[in-house]
Structures are given as structure tokens and as C-alpha cells.
Amino acid sequence: MSLKGNLLVGQSGGPTAVINASLAGVVEEAKKHSEIADIYGCVHGVQGLLKEDIADLGREKPDTIKGLKTTPSAALGSCRYKLKADDAERLLRVIQAHNVRHFLYIGGNDSAETCHTIAELALREGYEMRVMGVPKTVDNDLQYTDHCPGYGSVARFVAVATMDAGRDTEAIGIVDNVKVIETMGRNAGWITAAAGLARREELEAPHLIYLPEIAFNKDQFLSDVQNVFGRFGYCVLAVCEGLRDAEGKELAASGSTIDTDAFGHKQLGGVGDLLCDLIATNLKIKARCDKPGTIQRMSSLIASSVDIEEAYMVGQAAVRAAAEGTSGQMVTLVRESDDPYSCTTGLVPLEKVAAGEKKVPREFVTPEGNFVSQAFLDYVRPLVGSLPKYARLELHRVAKRLS
């Protein structure tokens, strides 16, 4: 089973708060395997690999590798690069030239596709190499895994930010009536859904949650906002940047070519401002938008401790699997129990992961389609670690003495 040679690891796709924890897991585990000689990293993923831009991670200080566990973003540099037909031969030549026998790629759906292509190529060319995918995506949209490393931290950020923005709007809602929090999510509403964790009492934010899985209906939306505003005097909404109408058309897709990435995905944004306009114009109440953008997926100080540990664990598991002879697979997270929460790792063919996205299932949304269900809250709660506890004054009113 033992295959002597070097290990090469790369990071790909949108960075997260914990993708470096997976890198730390890979490097620290690789050092324990005597058949692995050098530990290499490709700089900026396969895009760097094509240029033979490779760094020797074995020469990094152990403290630096350890520090990666609490350092956000992709320390090796990332990329969004779709392999072209004529890249294949070049890639394999680079890999062979550096005697890479274990190839690990940390990323999401698109990275699984890239990783699968490399595994197939090596097989076809008869080059013995073990190829493993390490899951990573804040979008939480990988199939065959309970959840994705990176998601717990962005979910925690969104939950805490919604608690904070909610308290803000509660205090100043008599002036700034409506707050719209726009979160990431191209096709799946997992990140937005996590805002639901913020609400512990009925009056608390968020009051409404809109996901791309549920077709957006303008009249229903305005009626929802009006109802909440009438009841509490303010309203906080969490909305996904990828909201779609009944025809499946994105409410706020940029038409500019410069905003389309190598995989043909349009950059989204602006749905929050669009909804604020809709509210101000139709309901004549003031609405403001918060759009934390990249900050939501990268916050090191708000990262989930559970997420950090699991990200490290999938990195380790990928090295172990490769060392045992596994190839063409991605590591998955398998939830063993909810209370107490425990999670182990499994395996799934890369090909299957690359083929699809996991959307938020209908049973994770309320029948009305404007909030998340208890089943979703039970699913997400263990992933985010602890949430802050805020004080709330009882505000015992003093009897009025004037008319």
C-alpha cells in the first residue's frame, strides 16, 4: 500500500476562516508518514501548478503551521481556474517532475471537479498517484457531507451580526425602521438561514428570512414586512444575494462580463439595496442595508471553534486516506449524534461531489417560506459553537403622573 514520494497540497475557490486549519491538518499529519518525503504546496492552486509555482512547506517553522489554525484565508493563495483541455498534459508533467505521489486539493464543488480531472488524468496516463479532495466551502452546498468546513464559522458570524444589527434596529427602529442584512449564497440559502439562530424571543431579529430556494414574491414580501413593522415598530430581514423570482431569474445579477467568473457564475450583489428601495417606495418606511461581504466568511475572531477543529480533522483524514491507498475520493463529515454533538469523517467519490449542489431542503423552511424551521435550527446549532448572551432590561414602567 505504501507509495513513496512527495505530497502536494493546494487551496482553491473562495477563502474561508478555516481553510488554513485544513492546511495545518494536512501538513502536520503528513509529517507523521515516513513514505511521504517532501511536503509541497502549490501557490494559487492549479493555476500556480501550471506555472510550476511550488513551495516547500517542510521548510516552514512548526509555529507558523500551528498558527494557520487561527489565520483566515488561503495562506497558499487560491484560484478559480477551470482546467482547459490542453492544460492536462502540462499538469501531469509538473506533477511527475516533482515526484508527487499524494495530491490533495482543498476546495468546493468546482475544486472537486478539478481534482477529479487530475485523478482521471493520472489514471489514464498510468502515473501512480493518490488524489484526495478536502472539503471547504462557506456555501455548505456540497452533497454527501453533513456540512462543510467553513460553514460553521460564517454561520456564527451571520448569527452574531444579526443579533447585533437586531439590537441596533430595536433601539433606533423608531427612526431607521427596517434593516436588511444581505448575506452570501449563489444558489443555496444556507448562510442566510443561519441568521435564524439570532432569534430567541419573538420580538428579536431576524423577523423574516428569504432564501433562493423559495421563489420571491414581491407582494407577499411587502405584506410580510408591513405585518412585522405594524407589530413591533421595526423589522429586521436576512436575505440571500441569490434570491430568485418564480421564473428562477436572479433578482440582482450583474450583467457585466467582467463580473462573470471562469466557471460562468455571475457575481451577485445589490439585492439588499434593491429590497430597501422596494420597501421605501411601496411602504414609505425607511430601510437600510448591511452587506458584510467577504468579512462574513473570513472573521477569525468570530470563527466557530467546532468548525476550526473539523477543518483540521478533514485535512488529517485526507492524508491518512491517501497514505492507506485511497484515491479519487473527497473526505466527508458524518454526524454521529446531535446531543452531545459528535462528528467523524467518511469518503465519497469526487465525481459525485462535482456533479451537484446541495440546496436547503424544503423542510428546513417554514410552510410560509419566510423563516427557517426548528429542524434547520437543530441542524445548524452544534456547528456554530457558543453564541453570546445579551442582557435585556425588564423596563418596569413608572406610573404616569401627567395627562
Add this chain to the structure above:
Amino acid sequence: MSLKGNLLVGQSGGPTAVINASLAGVVEEAKKHSEIADIYGCVHGVQGLLKEDIADLGREKPDTIKGLKTTPSAALGSCRYKLKADDAERLLRVIQAHNVRHFLYIGGNDSAETCHTIAELALREGYEMRVMGVPKTVDNDLQYTDHCPGYGSVARFVAVATMDAGRDTEAIGIVDNVKVIETMGRNAGWITAAAGLARREELEAPHLIYLPEIAFNKDQFLSDVQNVFGRFGYCVLAVCEGLRDAEGKELAASGSTIDTDAFGHKQLGGVGDLLCDLIATNLKIKARCDKPGTIQRMSSLIASSVDIEEAYMVGQAAVRAAAEGTSGQMVTLVRESDDPYSCTTGLVPLEKVAAGEKKVPREFVTPEGNFVSQAFLDYVRPLVGSLPKYARLELHRVAKRLS
């Protein structure tokens, strides 16, 4: 000197991460003074006071008051209400009806104006009452105080968010070339300036900082961005929502009446998207905007410990001053030394505070006008508490074996 009666405290203006710490300081200090009978809070500031909406804070659990130190936003509810001429008589009647002899108002410039009006009114009507202002504003634009409670926390948020977004752009900058971080600040660039703390090495974010105190020049701006991009392959900018052109006109002011508050200030927003468009159109490179909005001023988990302590301290100091017979003054923060940092409290007439705003002085900006100076960094560093330390790989390149 001792004046027997009740104390009334209110919160006003935009909530912050630490305005409740000031409320805790007021309540816990007031309990120590035997001449203060009941401790009241007006719900939603003077707007609630006009409706005689008063809560008895003496009946709150001590743990709740203690918990306010780590609870963001205004627990009493806030307002943005400019007193009208015919409000005056009503206000004084409410105050007299509840035997309020110590009136404390936590807020910024506009709140100092309100507070001053109440102090003048009581004096004119011969009603003996001590009126004290407690400083609060994330904008850091109050004169006569070294800095304002609330600022240290938003500064820490912006510094950390810039570190995080910077690492993100560094990793994925080959795809998403430019990141614009839009921060709050109507007329003063203090919040935006704090992004400068994120940069510890030359290649690190932010590369450029633009404040409303320096007239925005489009050609210079595009040239700055092009230069940084040419050098590092990516570029991160911190920009203030209140950016102005050479004529003093805001680059991105909303024209809608619904977006103008009671003090006539226009709601700003959109300058980040505007600059992204400018970059994409003129330089043909991709630019994205992060706009954390209210989240920046409200983050409890990223709040500065120094800020929390000082916010509590100014609340205490206001009660002590009132108990000693002071009136018509606002508590200030007086920096005693930089290293080790130490700060005490002082006093300034409310009238003087209400009269103006403190902008970022020219010497806190580099001669080129596109970054902050060392003098500013020395000023702001002690206010934010500790910043995270991130690992950075050395990336020792492996020799190429292919041509």
C-alpha cells in the same frame, strides 16, 4: 451640595457596542449615592420622555445591569429627535412630576445640543436640576475629548475586518482584483482611518485610505489604484461613506426625502459601489465592495476592552460630577500618557460640544492624502486593545524542473 431627588438617564443617537456599558456605569454609581432616590431611564430618549415613558431601573436585577457591559446597542431604546420650541414646557413638566434632580444623557453632538437645551430650560424656569452629558459616538467627532467611547470598538472592528478582507483579497486577488471596504462617517473619517492599523507589512491591506477631509480626485484615485495593483497584483481600499469632491459635494448622497433625518443629515451609502464601478469601467479590473454597515458599530465579540472600560468610566464620572453639584457639562476623556496608555476624565460645557465637530486633522493623513500617518496610528492604537496575530507562510520556492 447634596440635592435629594431622582436620577433620570437616557440614551440617544446611533447605538454602539459600548453605550450600554455607560448605562451600567451610571446605574451602578448612582446606587452608591444616598441623595439619589430612584434611578429612572427614559425609553427612547427625549422622544419617550415627552410621552412620559419612564422605566424604573432600580427594579432591574443587578446581574442584568452587569450584563449591559457586554451587551451592544441602547438597552433603553434610542432616538434622533430635535426638540421643538413647544416641547420645552412639556419636558420640564414631566421632569418635575417625577422629581428628577439629576438628568444624564448619553449621546453625541446632537444629544449634547438636546442636553444643553434642557439644562438651559431648567435654569430659566428656576428648577434646580443637574444636567450632565455622557459622551458616546462611534464617529469620534466630539471636540474637547481625546476620543469618544464607542470609537475604540468600531476602530477595532474595522482594523480586524480589513486584516481579514485583506488576507482574502491577497489569496484570491488574481480573480477578484480590488476590494473596497466602505465604512461609516458622515463628515469625519475617523472610522475609516482605523483601517490603517491592519497594515503591518507593505504588501498587506489596506493599501489606500480615503477620508472625507481630503477632497476626492478621480484621476489621482484611479492612478493610485492602478499603481498598487501593478505592484502587488491586488489592491484593498478603505473608503469613507462621506467622501466629498473638491466642491465639498458628497460623492454618494441619497436624494430621497425619506432618507433625511430630523437633524437634516442625509443618509449616505453607496460610495463603495460607486468606486467599484469607476475602477471596473476605467481600469478594466474587477472590484468588489464590503459594507459592514451597522455591524461595524455594534460587534460585541470584537469590541475593544479598553473602550468598554472607558465607556463605563464616563458613566460613573457623570454621576459623580452631578452629585458634586456640576451641571451643564459633558464628561471628556483625557489621555494622560501613551506608553503605558492611561486615561482619566475631565469636563467641558455642553454648549461647546454641541457647537462643532472634530474632523481628522491634516497631520493624521500622509502628504499624498491616500493613507494615514504614523501620528494617527500612535493615537488610535491604544484605543482598540489587542489585535489578532496571523501566521504568514514563508513560501520557500522549489526549483523549477521544467521549462
